[in-house]
Amino acid sequence: MHEMSLVQGLLAQLNELAREHGKEKVISVSMEIGPLSGVVIDSFQFGFDILAKDDALTREAKLIIESPPAIYRCFGCGREVEALQRPERCSECSETLFSPQGGDGLILRQVEME
Amino acid sequence: MCDACGCDLKPEHTHDSKVVEVHQSLLAANTAMAVKNREHIEKMGAVAINMISSPGSGKTTLLEKTIEAIGDTIRIGVIEGDIETDRDAERIRAKGVPVVQLTTGGACHLDAAQVHKGIHLLEKEEGGAELDILFIENVGNLVCPATFDLGEHHRLVLVSVPEGPDKPAKYPKAFHSSQVFIISKTDLLPYFDFPVEEAKAEALQLNPNLQVMALSATSGEGFDQWLDYLREVCRKRQ
Ligand SMILES: Nc1nc2c(ncn2[C@@H]2O[C@H](COP(=O)(O)OP(=O)(O)OP(=O)(O)O)[C@@H](O)[C@H]2O)c(=O)[nH]1
Ligand SMILES: [Zn+2]
Ligand SMILES: [Zn+2]
Ligand SMILES: [Zn+2]
Ligand SMILES: [Zn+2]
Numbered sequence: 001m002h003e004m005s006l007v008q009g010l011l012a013q014l015n016e017l018a019r020e021h022g023k024e025k026v027i028s029v030s031m032e033i034g035p036l037s038g039v040v041i042d043s044f045q046f047g048f049d050i051l052a053k054d055d056a057l058t059r060e061a062k063l064i065i066e067s068p069p070a071i072y073r074c075f076g077c078g079r080e081v082e083a084l085q086r087p088e089r090c091s092e093c094s095e096t097l098f099s100p101q102g103g104d105g106l107i108l109r110q111v112e113m114e
Numbered sequence: 115m116c117d118a119c120g121c122d123l124k125p126e127h128t129h130d131s132k133v134v135e136v137h138q139s140l141l142a143a144n145t146a147m148a149v150k151n152r153e154h155i156e157k158m159g160a161v162a163i164n165m166i167s168s169p170g171s172g173k174t175t176l177l178e179k180t181i182e183a184i185g186d187t188i189r190i191g192v193i194e195g196d197i198e199t200d201r202d203a204e205r206i207r208a209k210g211v212p213v214v215q216l217t218t219g220g221a222c223h224l225d226a227a228q229v230h231k232g233i234h235l236l237e238k239e240e241g242g243a244e245l246d247i248l249f250i251e252n253v254g255n256l257v258c259p260a261t262f263d264l265g266e267h268h269r270l271v272l273v274s275v276p277e278g279p280d281k282p283a284k285y286p287k288a289f290h291s292s293q294v295f296i297i298s299k300t301d302l303l304p305y306f307d308f309p310v311e312e313a314k315a316e317a318l319q320l321n322p323n324l325q326v327m328a329l330s331a332t333s334g335e336g337f338d339q340w341l342d343y344l345r346e347v348c349r350k351r352q
Pocket of ligand 1: 167168169170171172173174175176202253254255298299300301302329330331332333
């Protein structure tokens, strides 16, 4: 469950942002968690639900998670497809090897505070 | 409904809210520390290898046998990561190479800050400041360690024969992010259903650039290829 320690890091960062901008309440937090990030979105959400409640700053914060697809590049013909899951085989050349590009982001995009 | 926050809009309700664009990885602090670790390790003249596997796949045994085989020609140092106890470090120390034990106190992975501490501690050990290869044995866990760059140059994922061949499909991140895949305990192949070629193919499907090796620390089978790989890693550094 490294999701818990990642959520702890996120909450520390939210505290810092709030101090920096003189705000007292986080309304929403937008995250990008890619399908190849190694982070389980449900576990991250679960960790956030539990830990955010312990702090007045984040008690009512809404966590919005987007998971953009990765790009899979065919080893045979170089064709690139966007997908959430690794394709079985290339629709051009039937190759089964692909190298993934991107999709591993674990990014705090924006925070709404008041 | 109020557009700004989805609340049931009350007449007196106003939003003095502010949207701050951040666009920063949650791993940014870890990555920054990993970059420092890598520089530090390069200054020592060493190459770092991060070993990732489930508990008991044979990481420490592989290190023991490796030190016995080439410890006199290649200067090896080890950072051991475990949740509790320093038993692994004791095993390595008995082989006469510098070693540091990091205990994570419950955490399921090493991070770059812990390894930073480990490097400084290792430098205080006899011979710990002049190394060719620094092995970092991560906490036994195929999931969490894969997310954290420690400052290594090579990442190595191990799966032992008794664990079964379906690990790549179940734990893709460890295989995506590694350069080397080791199938360990091949002396046990006669007793387990572990189709080596299938496991290799499946791992390559996830990461076509993986270098795959199969070996046994007990029988020594496949060890030549492993030692050649380590010598090559030393030759190619910087
Ligand atoms: N048959 C066989 N057993 C092995 C081999 N390598 C290791 N073992 C055994 O597997 C068990 C676990 O080995 P370790 O080297 O401690 O495994 P580890 O990955 O360091 O374990 P953790 O640090 O707890 O994650 C021990 O009982 C070893 O003797 C091998 O090549 N063949
Ligand atoms: Zn974990
Ligand atoms: Zn193709
Ligand atoms: Zn071990
Ligand atoms: Zn330092």
